[in-house]
Amino acid sequence: METNRMSVQPKRRPCLVLDVFDINGTNFVELAYGTSSPTKANRGYEVRVNQTASCHAAGLDRPSRFVCARRVIVSVNHPGFDGGDNRGTLIGRLDPPLIERMNDVRARIHAEADIHAEALREHREEQERWQREEHGFLLRNRASREATPPKLKGGLS
Structure with a gap:
């Protein structure tokens, strides 16, 4: 029996708001993916929330990490913020050392984006x-052909 995939609710995950900005009067947020999986993937781009007090302040029920290499930008009006159940959207806060870590990661992401944009500009x-x-070469080549009289057969010019 096949289940209807459209009726399955996506798994609720913690997210870290990295940035909030406005485009034509609509507010958007850039979110980092959150997981409790303790893998070492995406090292250098993560904010780990491990301490019990930090977890509680952030509204997390267990140690988690926010993988800032996995980001998405969504409108603040996105239906995913509604929660869809009686839990709603939970908002927590990072403690100062974690805010500093998040800002370090954000700075690295922005610096790499600037480097990429500069390389793209230089390439263009x-x-x-x-x-x-090439256009100048073609014009010079065309002008030199027009200035040189064609050679006639038999060596006669």
Whole structure:
């Protein structure tokens, strides 16, 4: 018997709000994926909440980590914020050392995005330069062919 996949509710997961911004009057949030899985995947891009007091302050029922390499941007009006059950959306806070860690991760993500954007800009500029040079070469080549009289058969010019 096949179940209807549309009726299955997605698993509720903790998320860490990394950024809040406005686009044309609509508020969006950038969220980092949260999990209680203790793997070492995505090291360097995570915020680990391990201490009992930190878990309680963050509204977590167990130690968790927020994998900032796995992010999504959604509207604050997204229906996933409704909760869909009697628990609703739970909002917690990171303690100061974890806020500092989150800001370090955010800075690294932003720096890498800036590096990527700069490399892309340089690549585009190089492509445009090559196109200009190729166009100039074609014009010079065409002009030199027009300036040189064609050779006639038999060596006569």
